[in-house]
Amino acid sequence: MQRPTTPHTTSSPGWRLLLRRARLGTLLVCLLASAIWGFEMWRADNRVFAWTKPVSVLVVALVDPETPLGSDELSELLHGFLSSPRPLDGNVAGVAKWLENERAALSAGEGRVVDFSCAGPFKMSEAPPGPPPADASFLGRWSATRAFLGYFEDVAESLDVARDGYDVTIFVYFFAEERAALYGKQHSMASRRDGLGVVFAPLGRKHLPYSAALLAHELLHTFGASDKYEGSRCIYPDGFAEPDLNPLYPQRWSEIMALGIPLEAGRERRVTELSDCKVGRTTAAEIGWLER
Numbered sequence: 348m349q350r351p352t353t354p355h356t357t358s359s360p361g362w363r364l365l366l367r368r369a370r371l372g373t374l375l376v377c378l379l380a381s382a383i384w385g386f387e388m389w390r391a392d393n394r395v396f397a398w399t400k401p402v403s404v405l406v407v408a409l410v411d412p413e414t415p416l417g418s419d420e421l422s423e424l425l426h427g428f429l430s431s432p433r434p435l436d437g438n439v440a441g442v443a444k445w446l447e448n449e450r451a452a453l454s455a456g457e458g459r460v461v462d463f464s465c466a467g468p469f470k471m472s473e474a475p476p477g478p479p480p481a482d483a484s485f486l487g488r489w490s491a492t493r494a495f496l497g498y499f500e501d502v503a504e505s506l507d508v509a510r511d512g513y514d515v516t517i518f519v520y521f522f523a524e525e526r527a528a529l530y531g532k533q534h535s536m537a538s539r540r541d542g543l544g545v546v547f548a549p550l551g552r553k554h555l556p557y558s559a560a561l562l563a564h565e566l567l568h569t570f571g572a573s574d575k576y577e578g579s580r581c582i583y584p585d586g587f588a589e590p591d592l593n594p595l596y597p598q599r600w601s602e603i604m605a606l607g608i609p610l611e612a613g614r615e616r617r618v619t620e621l622s623d624c625k626v627g628r629t630t631a632a633e634i635g636w637l638e639r
């Protein structure tokens with residue numbers, strides 16, 4: 348005869364308690380992990396450099412797959428943009444000099460602001476993914492942005508450029524003028540969180556001064572500067588290089604994060620070169636050059 352089963356009157360509550368504690372422990376670990384992740388993201392989104400030493404910036408030059416590269420003229424052009432030690436309005440050394448002059452003009456510090464290193468040019472095997480469609484949902488925009496940034500992160504990994512050794516990486520993506528229709532919709536952009544910026548640059552000597560202005564603009568985003576335009580209009584006062592000018596119009600320069608020179612109310616000229624631009628006081632405060 349089978350003995351009647353007796354309920355586990357002594358061990359069951361112990362197991363239940365253990366299980367409850369294990370569940371609670373797992374929940375706490377998950378909460379802690381997401382709090383740490385959230386804090387790290389917040390810290391990266393709010394990172395401001397101390398400016399006690401130059402910020403190290405890697406500029407990686409990429410070339411569109413269909414753009415022929417090989418003529419002496421193009422090599423010379425790219426070399427002049429990336430590696431020439433002589434500061435020009437349309438090269439990397441010129442951007443370094445401009446940043447130095449702007450900080451000095453604001454009495455915010457002397458000496459080098461950034462140390463640029465350059466890599467490339469590297470010919471790409473495929474073009475980066477396009478921007479999200481205008482009517483994309485929030486999720487659609489987010490995933491398109493991730494895919495876009497992921498393309499450049501993968502490129503850095505496959506080219507074995509050691510991004511970790513630098514505070515910021517800027518990719519300058521060159522394409523032939525004939526390919527402008529394809530790249531017309533691509534926007535230069537930057538992520539402060541990832542310390543990564545992308546500049547789309549038509550290949551040609553006449554375009555380099557504007558590409559240098561875009562490079563400075565995207566670089567300042569990675570330092571913490573916000574855009575200071577709305578649509579195609581500079582925002583007053585932060586998007587004006589001289590908001591206290593009397594009379595206010597015409598402005599003489601563009602605020603670098605607005606990329607337009609207000610000539611009269613409702614009329615602006617788009618920037619064509621970096622020497623059109625100044626760092627305004629709000630941008631200087633955002634990136635930690637001046638007290639807020």
Ligand SMILES: [Zn+2]
Pocket residue numbers: 564568573574
């Ligand atoms: Zn911007």
